[in-house]
Amino acid sequence: MRTYAAYLAKRLMQFALVVFIGINLTYLISHSTPIDPVEQTISALTSFGNTSPEAIETMRQSLRELYGMSGTPLEQYLSFWSRIAVGDFGPSLSAFPTPVSELILRALPWTIGLLVVATVLAWLLGNLLGGLAGYYRKNRVLKALGLVAMGLHPMPYYVVAFVLLVLFGFLWPVLPISGGSGMAVEQGFSLAFVYSVFIHSLLPALSLVLVGMGGWFLGMRALVSNIVTEDYVVYAELGGVDRHRILTSYVMRNALVPQVTGLAMSLGAIFTGAIITEEVFGYPGIGSLLVDAVHAGDYSLVLGVTSVSIVAVSTAVLVIDLLYPLLDPRVQVE
Amino acid sequence: MPILRTIACAAVALLIGTSAYAPSAQAQDVVSSLPRKETLILENPEGTIKNPGWFNIWAINAGGQYTGLQQLAMDTLWYIDPEKGLDGPIDNSLAAEPPKYNADFTEMTVKLRPGIFWSDGVEFTADDVVYTVETQMKNTGMRWGPLLSLNVESAQATDPQTVVFKLKRPNSRFHALFTVRFNAIWIMPKHVFEKAPDPMRFDFNKPVSLGAYALHSFDPQGKWFIWQRRDDWQRTTLGRFGEPGPKYAVYMDAGPPDKRVIAQMNHNLDVVHDVAPEGMFTLAKQSKTSRGWFKDFPYAHPDPTLPALLFNHQRPEFQSRDVRWALALLIDIKAVSMASYRGAATISAIGIPPTGTHPDDYHIPMQDWLKSFELDTGKQKIKPYDPNVGKQIADMLRPSMKEQIPTDQASIDRSFGMGWWKPNPQAAQELLQKAGYTKRGSSWYTPDGKPFSIRVMVEGESRPVITRAGTMIAQQWRQFGIDAKTELAQGTMLDRRNAGDFDTLISWSVESYGGHPDLAYFLDSWHSDYVAAPGKMQAPRNYMRWASPELDGIIETIRGVSFDDPRSIELGREYVKLAVREMPIIPLMAYNVFVAMDDTYWTGYPTAEDPYANPVPNWGNSRYMMVRLKPSE
Numbered sequence: 001m002r003t004y005a006a007y008l009a010k011r012l013m014q015f016a017l018v019v020f021i022g023i024n025l026t027y028l029i030s031h032s033t034p035i036d037p038v039e040q041t042i043s044a045l046t047s048f049g050n051t052s053p054e055a056i057e058t059m060r061q062s063l064r065e066l067y068g069m070s071g072t073p074l075e076q077y078l079s080f081w082s083r084i085a086v087g088d089f090g091p092s093l094s095a096f097p098t099p100v101s102e103l104i105l106r107a108l109p110w111t112i113g114l115l116v117v118a119t120v121l122a123w124l125l126g127n128l129l130g131g132l133a134g135y136y137r138k139n140r141v142l143k144a145l146g147l148v149a150m151g152l153h154p155m156p157y158y159v160v161a162f163v164l165l166v167l168f169g170f171l172w173p174v175l176p177i178s179g180g181s182g183m184a185v186e187q188g189f190s191l192a193f194v195y196s197v198f199i200h201s202l203l204p205a206l207s208l209v210l211v212g213m214g215g216w217f218l219g220m221r222a223l224v225s226n227i228v229t230e231d232y233v234v235y236a237e238l239g240g241v242d243r244h245r246i247l248t249s250y251v252m253r254n255a256l257v258p259q260v261t262g263l264a265m266s267l268g269a270i271f272t273g274a275i276i277t278e279e280v281f282g283y284p285g286i287g288s289l290l291v292d293a294v295h296a297g298d299y300s301l302v303l304g305v306t307s308v309s310i311v312a313v314s315t316a317v318l319v320i321d322l323l324y325p326l327l328d329p330r331v332q333v334e
Numbered sequence: 335m336p337i338l339r340t341i342a343c344a345a346v347a348l349l350i351g352t353s354a355y356a357p358s359a360q361a362q363d364v365v366s367s368l369p370r371k372e373t374l375i376l377e378n379p380e381g382t383i384k385n386p387g388w389f390n391i392w393a394i395n396a397g398g399q400y401t402g403l404q405q406l407a408m409d410t411l412w413y414i415d416p417e418k419g420l421d422g423p424i425d426n427s428l429a430a431e432p433p434k435y436n437a438d439f440t441e442m443t444v445k446l447r448p449g450i451f452w453s454d455g456v457e458f459t460a461d462d463v464v465y466t467v468e469t470q471m472k473n474t475g476m477r478w479g480p481l482l483s484l485n486v487e488s489a490q491a492t493d494p495q496t497v498v499f500k501l502k503r504p505n506s507r508f509h510a511l512f513t514v515r516f517n518a519i520w521i522m523p524k525h526v527f528e529k530a531p532d533p534m535r536f537d538f539n540k541p542v543s544l545g546a547y548a549l550h551s552f553d554p555q556g557k558w559f560i561w562q563r564r565d566d567w568q569r570t571t572l573g574r575f576g577e578p579g580p581k582y583a584v585y586m587d588a589g590p591p592d593k594r595v596i597a598q599m600n601h602n603l604d605v606v607h608d609v610a611p612e613g614m615f616t617l618a619k620q621s622k623t624s625r626g627w628f629k630d631f632p633y634a635h636p637d638p639t640l641p642a643l644l645f646n647h648q649r650p651e652f653q654s655r656d657v658r659w660a661l662a663l664l665i666d667i668k669a670v671s672m673a674s675y676r677g678a679a680t681i682s683a684i685g686i687p688p689t690g691t692h693p694d695d696y697h698i699p700m701q702d703w704l705k706s707f708e709l710d711t712g713k714q715k716i717k718p719y720d721p722n723v724g725k726q727i728a729d730m731l732r733p734s735m736k737e738q739i740p741t742d743q744a745s746i747d748r749s750f751g752m753g754w755w756k757p758n759p760q761a762a763q764e765l766l767q768k769a770g771y772t773k774r775g776s777s778w779y780t781p782d783g784k785p786f787s788i789r790v791m792v793e794g795e796s797r798p799v800i801t802r803a804g805t806m807i808a809q810q811w812r813q814f815g816i817d818a819k820t821e822l823a824q825g826t827m828l829d830r831r832n833a834g835d836f837d838t839l840i841s842w843s844v845e846s847y848g849g850h851p852d853l854a855y856f857l858d859s860w861h862s863d864y865v866a867a868p869g870k871m872q873a874p875r876n877y878m879r880w881a882s883p884e885l886d887g888i889i890e891t892i893r894g895v896s897f898d899d900p901r902s903i904e905l906g907r908e909y910v911k912l913a914v915r916e917m918p919i920i921p922l923m924a925y926n927v928f929v930a931m932d933d934t935y936w937t938g939y940p941t942a943e944d945p946y947a948n949p950v951p952n953w954g955n956s957r958y959m960m961v962r963l964k965p966s967e
Contacts, residue, residue: 034826039871041394043828045477046874048516048845053864053873058480060871063394066475066534095384096395097535103384106555162592170596177596178589179557183367187554282589284382284555292384295825 008322015318022310026303027080031073035297037093038063067093080303089304094296100304103289108308110180111278111285114201115270118208123263125209126216131252133217134224146221153214161207161280168203175203178282204281208274216259223255261320268316269309368560371965374580374936376951377588377607378402383556389541389549391520392469392476393534399517400952401552401559402585406960407453407543408520409571411444411463411512413955416638416690416848417945420575420958423691423849424513427571428458428521428544430495433509435896440504444512446495451569453543456525460491465524467499469533476534478519481511506896507854514954515638515847515855545957546572547583558586572961579936579963585951598624598932605939605951606930610798611676614928618738623933627949628942630738631731632678632749635949636689636924638848640682641800643790643807643920644839644878648868651780651788651837658917659709660765661788663718664814665807667754668727670922674803677731679923681724681751685913686906687924688751690848695903696910697752704753707914711761712768718761721753748942751923759814778815787817791831791839794824803922804840832871834879843875843919848948853906854892861889880918885909938962 042059045051051059064070068079068090083090089100130149133142152160169177181187181196227233228251236246275287282288286305293301325332380400388397391404411429419425426432430445450458467489470479485508487500501508511519522533523542530536540549547561561583567573588594588603595613597603599621609617614633617624626633643661645652652658671679682688683704686696704719728746732739740746763773770781778786788811792804804820811818823830823839830836845856859874862881866872872879892905913919929949931939940947940959947958 034829036829039829039832043832043874045394051481051859051874052484053866055480055484056871056873058474058483062475062480066394092384094395095388095397096393098385098388098396110555165593165596169593170599173600177593178587179553180555183553183558183560183584183586185367280590282382282557282587282593284557288382289384292382 004325007325011318011321015314018314019311022314023084023303023307026306026310027077030299030302030306033297033299037297037299038067038069040297041093066096067091084303084307089307090300092293092298092301094293094298094301100301103301104286104304104308107284107286107289110283111270111274111287113197114205114277114283114285115208115274116267117201118205118274119212119263119266119270121205122209122212123216123259123266126213127220127252127256127259129213130217130220131224131247131255134221134255135228135247135251137225145217149214149217151214152210153218155211157207157211157276158280160211161204161277164203164207164210165280176200177203180284201283204274204277204283207280208277216262219262220255220259223258224251227251227255264316264320265313268313270312368582368584371935371967372581373584374582374604374960374963375584375586375602376402376605377594377603378559378585379607379952380587382587386552386554386556386559387539388537390533390536390538392466392478392522393536394475394477396537398556398559400585402547402561402583403541403559404517404520404954405545405585405951405957406547406561406583407541407545407549408954409450409544410514410518410520411446412509412518413514413958414847414850415955415958416515416948416953417940418691419849420946420961423847425958427514428463429512432898435506435508438504439506439508439894440501442499442501442508444497444499444509446497447571448495449569450544450571451566452523452525453548453564454526456523456542458521458544459494460497461494462521462524463497464489464491465528466519466522469522469527470519473534478511482519485511504893506893507852507858509897510855516952517954544570546570546578546960550582556587558584560584572957575958575961578960579938579965580960583960594930598930601932601934604932604934604936605949607927607951609928609930611678611928614678614930615676617930621932624930625933625939625941626928626930627940628749630740630749631735632675632680632926633930634675634678634680634926634928636680636687636926637950638687638689638692638846639842639925640685640687640844640846641803641840641842641922641925642685642844643804643922644841644843645919646834646836646838647878647880647918648834649837651786654769655916656712656765656769657771658920659718660762660769661811662755662917662920663758663762663765664810664816665755665920666757666810667723667922668730669810670803670806671727671750672730673806674799675923675926677727677735678928679727679751679926680749681727681754681923682921683719683752683754683914684910685844685919685921686853686910687844687846687848689924690846691851692846692848693748693752695851696906698747700907700910701752703911704914709761709765711764713764714761716758716761718755718758719753720756723754724750724752762814773815776815777817785817787837789819789821789837791821791823791827791836793827793840794822796824799926800840807840831877834866834868834870834872834877839877840922841877842925843877844921845875851903851906852897853902853909854897857892857906857909858889860885862886878919880916882912882916882918884912888912933966935966936963937966938964 041063091097092100092103129145133146136142165177168175180200185192185196187193233250236250278285278287290305378400380398383398385397389403390396391399409428413425413427415423428447430447434443446460467482467486470476471483474480485501487502490498492498526542527533546564546567548564550560550562552559563578563581588597591609591613594606594609595616598606614626627635645658667681671677680688686692688697705721707719708715709718725746727750728739772779780786790804790808792801794801808818808820847855856875860876864873865879865881888905888908895901927950940949948955
C-alpha cells in the first residue's frame with residue numbers, strides 16, 4: 001500500500017507539472033500569434049466608415065486597456081496565472097465583455113453530449129463487431145463489415161460528413177443539417193427539447209460513429225486474431241468449452257484492455273471538441289468556439305479552451321494510470 | 335448469431351423511426367413554430383454569435399450586429415442607399431430634413447421627425463440624440479466614442495425636435511457619421527441606458543427598438559434571431575413607406591456555402607447573403623424560384639466597393655508610375671474575370687466601383703476622356719484604353735451561357751462593365767526600361783540589379799474569388815519574366831495590410847456610396863497627412879500609402895464644398911483622371927456579392943430591374959426591402 005501511495009504522489013506531481021507546462025506553452029504560442037486582437041477589432045470597427053488616425057489611436061489605447069493588454073509582458077503573464085489559479089480566464093476579446101468561462105460552459109454540454117455518445121457508441125460497436133470478426137473469421141457478413149470498416153477508416157472525415165449531408169439533408173431531407181436544436185424549441189428539460197437535440201445530433205453523431213467505428217473495428221479484430229492463437233484459447237477449444245464463453249470471457253476480455261485505454265484517451269480529448277464535425281454541421285460546441293477564437297486572435301478564449309482540454313486529457317491519463325495497478329494484477333507500480 | 339441480429343433489428347428500427355419523422359424534418363430546420371408564409375428567413379453572415387444575449391451595438395464586440403439588430407431595430411438620422419432607394423438614394427430617417435451647416439462648417443443643426451416612438455412606447459426626442467453623443471464621448475471604448483470626441487465640441491437639444499452640434503473643427507461631412515451606408519452611429523434609448531450602471535458593460539437585453547420590428551426570441555447558442563413586426567409600425571420611420579410585409583424576420587447562421595445552397599433549394603432560406611459563383615450558378619440552374627440581383631448572368635449584386643491590386647508605395651519598386659502602369663498593361667482582365675468570378679464580374683478601369691449611380695456620374699461621362707488618354711512609354715505614345723472589354727467578356731461567355739447573357743449594350747455595360755486596359759507587353763517592356771529596369775535572359779531586374787520579385791498577397795480560402803484573381807495576375811506577370819508569386823495571408827491579412835507588410839495585395843481601398851456621387855467617404859482618408867510611416871499601422875483606407883500633393887489639393891477642395899454641391903462630381907472626376915495617370919492601384923472590378931433570393935414565399939425583392947434597395951442582408955439599409963416584400967400566394 002505504501003508503494004502505491006508513493007506512486008500516487010509521484011503521478012500527482014507529474015500531473016501538476018504537465019498541466020503547468022502545457023498551459024504555459026499554450027500561453028506562449030497564443031501570445032506569439034501574428035494576429036493582434038486589438039488590430040482585428042479596430043479593422044472590424046473601421047471597415048465600414050471613414051476614421052481618422054487620431055480616432056484610431058484613441059480606440060487602440062482604449063481597447064488595450066479594456067483587453068488587459070496595457071502592462072508589460074511579465075505583468076500580463078503574472079496577471080494571467082493569478083486569474084487562472086481561481087478559474088478565471090478573463091473576458092473574451094472577440095465577444096467582449098462576456099467571460100471566457102461563460103462561453104466554455106455554454107458550449108461544453110453540447111460537445112460532451114455529442115462526443116460522449118458518439119465515442120462510446122463507436123467504441124462499443126467497433127469493438128463488438130471487430131471482436132466477432134476476429135473470432136468468427138469465416139463469417140461472410142463480418143467479412144463484409146471488415147471491408148466496409150477498411151474502406152471507411154482511411155477516408156477523410158469531411159468527405160463522410162459531406163456525403164451524409166447531401167444524402168440526408170438534400171437528396172432525402174429527413175434530418176436537420178445545422179444547429180444543436182430547433183428554432184423556437186425552448187431549451188430546458190422538456191420532451192420537445194430533448195427530441196430536438198437528439199434529431200439534430202443524428203447526422204454529426206452518425207458521421208463520427210461511422211469513421212470512429214472503423215478504427216476500433218480493425219484494432220479489435222487484429223487483437224482478437226492474435227489472442228485466438230494463444231495456448232489458453234486453443235486448450236479451451238480442445239477442452240470443449242462453450243465457444244460463446246471463450247469469446248466473451250477469454251478472448252474479448254483480454255483484448256479490451258488496450259481498447260479501454262484508448263477509450264479513456266478519446267474521452268479526455270473531447271474537451272477540444274470535434275472541430276471538423278462542429279464546423280460542418282454548425283454544431284454549437286467547443287470545437288467551433290476554438291476555431292472562431294483562433295480566427296479572431298482571441299487568445300483569452302484560446303487559452304481557456306486549451307487549458308480545459310489540457311486538464312481533461314491529463315486527468316484521463318492520470319485516472320487510467322492510477323486504476324491499472326488496482327485492476328490488472330500484471331501491472332506493477334514499481 | 336443473436337448479437338448481429340439484434341444490431342440489425344436496431345438499425346432497421348432507427349431507419350423506420352427516422353423515416354416517420356421525415357415530413358417534419360424540414361419544418362424543424364426552419365422556424366417550426368412560426369407561420370412560414372408570414373416569415374422571411376435571411377442569412378446572417380456573421381455565423382454563430384458567441385454572446386447572443388448582448389444587443390448593445392454601441393459597445394465593442396458585444397453580440398452580433400447582422401442578426402437583424404442593425405437592420406430592423408436600429409435607426410439614425412439619415413440613410414443612403416447604394417442603389418436608387420425607395421424615394422431617392424438619401425432618406426431623411428429620424429431627421430426630418432437634410433443637415434444644415436453654418437458657413438464655415440463648424441456647426442450642424444438637425445431637425446428631427448416628430449411622432450416616432452421606441453418599441454416600449456416612449457417617444458423618441460432630441461434628448462436621445464444628445465445622450466448618444468455624450469455617452470460615447472465619455473467612453474472612448476465605445477464604438478463611435480473616439481470619432482465623436484474628436485469632432486464634437488458640444489451637442490445640444492434646443493427643443494424636442496432640434497439638435498445643434500458644435501464642431502471642434504470645420505467638417506462639411508460630419509453628418510456622414512449619422513448616415514447609414516452600411517451602418518452609422520445608431521441612436522441610443524436614453525431612458526434605458528441612463529439606468530444602466532456602465533453603458534459599456536450593459537447587455538441591452540431585451541433591446542428596445544426604434545425600427546419597425548422588435549425582438550421576438552433568439553437562440554441561446556447564437557444560431558438564429560427572430561424579429562416580429564411591431565403593432566405600432568406606423569410610429570417608426572419605415573412606416574412612411576407602408577406596412578412591412580413579413581410579420582417575422584429570422585436572421586440565421588446558414589452554415590458554409592454548400593449548406594446555404596442546400597437550404598435555399600429546400601426553401602428554408604429566403605435570402606442568401608453570399609455564395610460562391612458556382613453556388614449561384616447551381617441555384618439559377620436548378621431552383622426555379624431562386625434568382626440573383628441580375629435576373630441572368632452575372633446574377634451578383636455589385637457592392638460599391640472596388641477590389642483592386644494595391645501597390646505598397648513605400649516599397650522602392652513601386653514608386654514609379656511607369657512601373658505601376660507596366661504591371662497594369664501586363665494584366666488580361668478577361669482572364670482575371672474568368673479565373674475569379676467565372677466571368678460574373680463587373681469590371682472597372684477607373685478607381686470608382688461600377689455600381690449604383692456611379693456609371694452615370696463617372697464611367698459613362700468619362701468614356702471619351704479614357705479613349706483619348708495617352709501614355710508615353712518613352713519610345714511611343716499609346717492609347718491603352720479598350721472600351722469594349724465588357725462586351726468581349728459577354729461574347730466569350732455566350733456560347734456556354736447562351737440566352738443567360740444579355741445582348742443589349744446597356745445591359746452588358748451594367749452587368750459586365752465597360753472598358754479596361756488592353757494587354758500590351760511591348761509597352762510594358764518600354765515602361766519598365768524607362769524606369770531603369772532591365773531584362774536579362776528571360777528575367778527582369780530592378781535598377782539596382784536585383785531580380786524584380788513581387789509577392790501578391792491574397793486572403794486565401796476565406797475569400798476565394800479574390801484569391802483566384804490574385805493568382806491569375808501573378809501568373810500573368812510571371813509569364814512576362816517577373817518573379818511573381820501569390821502569398822497566402824489567411825487570418826493575418828488585416829494585420830499585415832494595416833502594418834504595410836506586403837509588396838502588393840488584392841484588397842480594396844475604395845468604398846463609395848454607390849447611390850450618391852460624393853467620394854469623400856473613402857477619398858478623405860487618402861490625404862497624405864494620414865499616411866503612416868513605414869512599420870506603423872495605417873488608418874483606413876489608404877492601405878497602399880499613396881501620398882500625392884495633387885490629390886491632397888483635390889481632397890482639401892472637397893472638404894470646403896458641401897455634400898450635395900454638383901462641384902463634388904467634377905472634383906471626383908479630377909480624382910479619377912489623376913488616378914488613371916498615376917495608377918496608384920490597379921482597379922479590377924466591383925465586389926460582386928452573390929445574393930440569392932427565393933420567390934417561394936416572398937416576392938418583391940430589390941433587383942437590377944427594380945433597384946429600390948440594397949438586397950445584401952447585413953447592410954443597414956436592407957431594411958427598406960421589408961416594405962416592398964409581399965407573400966407569394
